[in-house]
Amino acid sequence: MSVASVHNLTVRYGTKTALSDLTLEFPDGCVGLLGPNGAGKSTLLKTLLGFLCPSSGSGSVLGLDIQSQGLEIRRRVGLMPEQDCHIPGDTAVSFVAYAGELAGMPSRRAMSRAHEVLEYCGLGEARYRNVETYSTGMKQRIKLAQAIVHGPKLLFLDEPTNGLDPAGRTEMLRLIQDVSHGKGVSVIVSSHLLHDVETTCDRVVVLARGRVVREGLVRELRELQGRQIEVELHLPTPAFAERAPVHGLEIVREAAGRYRLRAPDDLPDPARAVFLTAREVGAQVRSLQPAQRSLQDVFMEAIE
Amino acid sequence: MIVFERASRWYGQVIGVNDVTCHIGAGLTALLGPNGAGKSTLLKLLTGQIRPTAGTVRVFGMAPFANPAVLARLGYCPDSEALYDDQTGEEFVTLMASLSGLVGQERSRRVAASIERVGMTPHSRRKIGGYSKGMRQRIKIAQALVHEPDLLVLDEPLNGLDPVARHEVSELLRHLGDEGRCVVVSSHILHEVETMTRNIVLMYRGRLMAQGDVTAIRALIDRHPHRIMIETPDARRLARRLLELPYVLSARLDGIEASSVEVETRAPETFYSEFPAIVMEDNFRIRAFHSPDNTLEAVFAYLVGA
Amino acid sequence: MTGASPSERSQAASPSPAGAVVSHVADLTYRGYDGPLYARSFRWRVVALSILRSALRKPAFWLLAAASTIPHLFVVFQVFMSSLMPAGASRENPFLGSGVGSKYALYFHQAITSQSFFWLFLLALLVGAGSIAADNRANALLVYLSKPLTKTDYLVGKWAGLFATLALVTVGPALLLYVYCLFTFQSEGFLREEPLLIVRLLGAALVPPIVHASLLLGFSAWNRSPAVAGACYAGVYFVSFVAAMTAWGVLHRGDFAKGVLVRHLSVAGAIDGTVQNILGVGIRVMKWQRRQGPTWIELQPPDFAVVLLLALGLAVAGVVAARLRIRAVEVVRG
Numbered sequence A: 001m002s003v004a005s006v007h008n009l010t011v012r013y014g015t016k017t018a019l020s021d022l023t024l025e026f027p028d029g030c031v032g033l034l035g036p037n038g039a040g041k042s043t044l045l046k047t048l049l050g051f052l053c054p055s056s057g058s059g060s061v062l063g064l065d066i067q068s069q070g071l072e073i074r075r076r077v078g079l080m081p082e083q084d085c086h087i088p089g090d091t092a093v094s095f096v097a098y099a100g101e102l103a104g105m106p107s108r109r110a111m112s113r114a115h116e117v118l119e120y121c122g123l124g125e126a127r128y129r130n131v132e133t134y135s136t137g138m139k140q141r142i143k144l145a146q147a148i149v150h151g152p153k154l155l156f157l158d159e160p161t162n163g164l165d166p167a168g169r170t171e172m173l174r175l176i177q178d179v180s181h182g183k184g185v186s187v188i189v190s191s192h193l194l195h196d197v198e199t200t201c202d203r204v205v206v207l208a209r210g211r212v213v214r215e216g217l218v219r220e221l222r223e224l225q226g227r228q229i230e231v232e233l234h235l236p237t238p239a240f241a242e243r244a245p246v247h248g249l250e251i252v253r254e255a256a257g258r259y260r261l262r263a264p265d266d267l268p269d270p271a272r273a274v275f276l277t278a279r280e281v282g283a284q285v286r287s288l289q290p291a292q293r294s295l296q297d298v299f300m301e302a303i304e
Numbered sequence B: 001m002i003v004f005e006r007a008s009r010w011y012g013q014v015i016g017v018n019d020v021t022c023h024i025g026a027g028l029t030a031l032l033g034p035n036g037a038g039k040s041t042l043l044k045l046l047t048g049q050i051r052p053t054a055g056t057v058r059v060f061g062m063a064p065f066a067n068p069a070v071l072a073r074l075g076y077c078p079d080s081e082a083l084y085d086d087q088t089g090e091e092f093v094t095l096m097a098s099l100s101g102l103v104g105q106e107r108s109r110r111v112a113a114s115i116e117r118v119g120m121t122p123h124s125r126r127k128i129g130g131y132s133k134g135m136r137q138r139i140k141i142a143q144a145l146v147h148e149p150d151l152l153v154l155d156e157p158l159n160g161l162d163p164v165a166r167h168e169v170s171e172l173l174r175h176l177g178d179e180g181r182c183v184v185v186s187s188h189i190l191h192e193v194e195t196m197t198r199n200i201v202l203m204y205r206g207r208l209m210a211q212g213d214v215t216a217i218r219a220l221i222d223r224h225p226h227r228i229m230i231e232t233p234d235a236r237r238l239a240r241r242l243l244e245l246p247y248v249l250s251a252r253l254d255g256i257e258a259s260s261v262e263v264e265t266r267a268p269e270t271f272y273s274e275f276p277a278i279v280m281e282d283n284f285r286i287r288a289f290h291s292p293d294n295t296l297e298a299v300f301a302y303l304v305g306a
Numbered sequence C: 001m002t003g004a005s006p007s008e009r010s011q012a013a014s015p016s017p018a019g020a021v022v023s024h025v026a027d028l029t030y031r032g033y034d035g036p037l038y039a040r041s042f043r044w045r046v047v048a049l050s051i052l053r054s055a056l057r058k059p060a061f062w063l064l065a066a067a068s069t070i071p072h073l074f075v076v077f078q079v080f081m082s083s084l085m086p087a088g089a090s091r092e093n094p095f096l097g098s099g100v101g102s103k104y105a106l107y108f109h110q111a112i113t114s115q116s117f118f119w120l121f122l123l124a125l126l127v128g129a130g131s132i133a134a135d136n137r138a139n140a141l142l143v144y145l146s147k148p149l150t151k152t153d154y155l156v157g158k159w160a161g162l163f164a165t166l167a168l169v170t171v172g173p174a175l176l177l178y179v180y181c182l183f184t185f186q187s188e189g190f191l192r193e194e195p196l197l198i199v200r201l202l203g204a205a206l207v208p209p210i211v212h213a214s215l216l217l218g219f220s221a222w223n224r225s226p227a228v229a230g231a232c233y234a235g236v237y238f239v240s241f242v243a244a245m246t247a248w249g250v251l252h253r254g255d256f257a258k259g260v261l262v263r264h265l266s267v268a269g270a271i272d273g274t275v276q277n278i279l280g281v282g283i284r285v286m287k288w289q290r291r292q293g294p295t296w297i298e299l300q301p302p303d304f305a306v307v308l309l310l311a312l313g314l315a316v317a318g319v320v321a322a323r324l325r326i327r328a329v330e331v332v333r334g
Helices: A041-051 A069-076 A092-102 A108-118 A134-146 A165-180 A194-200 A218-222 A238-247 A270-281 A294-301 B038-045 B091-098 B106-119 B133-147 B163-178 B188-194 B215-220 B235-243 B268-281 B297-304 C042-057 C057-067 C070-084 C103-138 C141-145 C151-187 C197-221 C226-251 C267-279 C302-327
Strands: A001-013 A017-025 A030-034 A056-062 A079-080 A155-160 A186-190 A204-206 A210-218 A228-234 A250-255 A258-263 A285-290 B001-009 B014-024 B027-032 B054-058 B074-077 B151-155 B182-186 B199-204 B205-215 B226-231 B246-253 B260-265 B288-290 C283-289 C293-299
Touching: A001 A041, A001 A186, A001 A194, A001 C070, A017 A041, A017 A204, A017 A210, A030 A041, A030 A165, A030 A194, A041 A056, A041 A069, A041 A079, A041 A155, A069 A079, A069 C070, A079 A134, A092 A108, A092 A134, A092 C042, A134 A155, A134 A165, A155 A165, A155 B027, A165 A186, A165 A194, A165 B091, A165 B297, A186 A194, A186 B163, A194 A218, A194 A294, A204 A218, A204 A294, A210 A218, A210 A294, A218 A294, A218 B091, A228 A270, A228 B235, A238 A250, A238 A258, A238 A270, A258 A270, A270 A285, A270 B268, A294 B163, A294 B215, B014 B038, B014 B054, B027 B038, B027 B163, B027 B188, B038 B054, B038 B151, B038 B182, B074 B133, B091 B106, B106 B133, B133 B151, B133 B163, B151 B163, B163 B182, B182 B246, B188 B297, B199 B297, B205 B268, B205 B297, B205 C151, B226 B235, B226 B268, B235 B246, B235 B260, B246 C293, B260 B268, C042 C057, C057 C103, C070 C103, C070 C151, C103 C141, C103 C151, C103 C197, C103 C226, C103 C267, C151 C197, C151 C302, C197 C226, C197 C267, C197 C302, C226 C267, C267 C302
Parallel strands: A030 A186, A030 A204, A079 A155, A155 A186, B014 B205, B027 B182, B027 B199, B074 B151, B151 B182
Antiparallel strands: A001 A017, A001 A056, A204 A210, A228 A258, A228 A285, A250 A258, A285 B288, B001 B014, B001 B054, B199 B205, B226 B260, B226 B288, B246 B260, C283 C293
8 A cells, every 4th residue: 555656657856857757656564765865855855745846747745635735745744854944932732732723723723732742752741841042962852742743744854864973773673663554654764874774664666866776675675685694603713714614604795703694495494504604613602593685785785 | 382271261141161181182083072061162262272271281281272382383174065166176275284384385385285185185176065075075184284283173073074984084184193203083873983093081061071991091081891792502500600700790591592791890800810721711702892982982972972 | 751551441340239339440541632723713802812811911011001191191190180270261272182183082083093193002012013923923924834824823913913902902992982971071061062073083983902902913924022122113213203203394384284294204104194084183383483472383184195105014014024024934045
């Protein structure tokens, strides 16, 4: 079920053609939107929200046409922008409640919903303080809060973990994961931090030079051909690489104590083979995991 | 190259850094810590923007505050995004190079080389006002590199960069560290820091919490036993077997349909040595095993208590 | 928000005797909003109300609003004084109503114009300088326009909020003054003489808010700092006033009564001129001559069409300027 789609979309930005003849469907769930700078990610988001007018082609968000039903779309969609933004005035609660009222909520409901949403985003007593005194982490949370206050069915998150410290990042990713699974809300995350996208999103779409160059389930994209294992030894031991083929393992790559091995399909227990090899050369195995391509590798290959 | 000796800095009553003693030498060192830990104060002390209220700070053996001798060998890439919007990238880097005393042919050569190194050559003739966030970041790094400094201080250098640029810049920083320069990088993205260096300085609430190699630090944290996660279809049987070992403290299954078991031990060395033998002896089929503990994120979480 | 949320179990106690308590643990995690959402036309009212609310919250607003009734109180004082004077006292005393037109209209003109020139101007600065400038600085437009709001809604809301706030301050005291005059002069044929005075009064009271609000909106939209926006408007306001007055004094040294239009070619002048015309009054100025001493010259109201056009033109210019400047997203060129 797709939440947003574009067909043959062309968008010109000044003299530059940012998106050319783009056809793409965003499925529901948590989707990562990736791409190098200048690929057209923000242009795509802006066009879907109705900020930019396409030169040709069409698109729809939640079944509504982007060119004629922009306002309806924005009623059902929440945007968490990358840039710092807030409405000057005062406290976080009043800001989020105001955002809710702008979306059309009656003011009482907006206030109660603002409290609910701020609680969900992890702002406790701090919600009664002036927004301008907030740290980066709190500002990010308020941006998320104002995006979800009116109960949108689709969320656009632009660099949601920007500027957050490790604890804040973990918390934000947890929130995103929570919202997008089982709550009836679809999320499109645009981020440069592939590690975050890897852990949060089920699917990714990679844009480059205004076109889609890769899309699919994260799990599938990361799969490697053949059974490959990543082994880490306590200390780098050259003898390990020499001995491995004896037990049926093929070395694919090695770097400073980390080995990528390929095990043939007919080898019943690759772990056993690794342990035997290690015992014979006197190495200590510290970790053994099925190798996956990192999203970084997928990305690099896709935009080549 | 950098020596903090019981350095402290207050802002009125608010503590910036409190009694920090540490030595930072050549190579890439990562400066980590939650927000408000004192990282920016530490960087300001390092780059000579402020003076310590107590203790001393020495860079290249001298106090860096308003000291041109130190600043000439220092390259600083701050995290603020304010730049001169109506200059072109090239003009800006040239200006910075001039401030470091470079002139003429040498200056133009170095400016071009520095811009090339960050991959901004096609955009260097455009005004900074039209730059995207990533481009601004790269031009900032270029100006920090232009005079070939011995000490490079970068505050969130990867901010705003797309994955390709992140990879390139991390590689660049790693090489600069390997070349023998002292590179100090402050960052929140632990996953990336991990790929750049194993050497960290961790600040927390103004105090120096930990310093050194990540694995060594992990070994020193004995408040938390080491966790090892083992994936096997036979998890319950393996758990029973492992609990027979004297150095295994606990074994936790991940659910009724157990497909993995997580053990805790205070003697990881012993565990790793004996584990393969146990597996082969009792014929367990291991799909995977690793220690979720050994990452920078885990060490950080343990130390900072997040 | 830490850790796991309580699960969604709602368990009744197992077959329990009547009256037993049903236990449950609430699910306090995120839930969607399925309540009513108003139609689009409501949005500008939200924006307008927020301006009004933030104005009413400022203590300076109340201070200035109170101070801005000084002209009205002065008129009350004048009325009181004139009631003490013997009947038929000359109109030469400048403090007891002066100028062309009906006495009452003159009072209202005096109240409205002096209020507008200084007090309302200050109030407008207080409330309006930051109306869009603060949003620019905080990048708030990104929030506004990502909601179902158009730029027009935003602008109309801002204008309406500013206008309403200022109109409260002009119309309120003016109406109270009218009621006071009604009671004081009822026997003297207050209503009989000019039944339409109330209509003209309201019209006149609305002119300053319209002009101040629109112009200030324009200045605010083109700045990122409320202080600078306010300073720009103040500069334009005073410089135009001084320039117009000087030009009039210089050009028509000989005969002040002629060329009265020149005097009104400024923001303050346009407002004053329009108010004069609506109320049908002219004013008196004192001219000091070396030999003859002070004389009073009566000035007719300036050409209605011109000042009205000027006032409306300024208002429209302000709004259009604001509209041109509102942008949600920066277009990266090249």
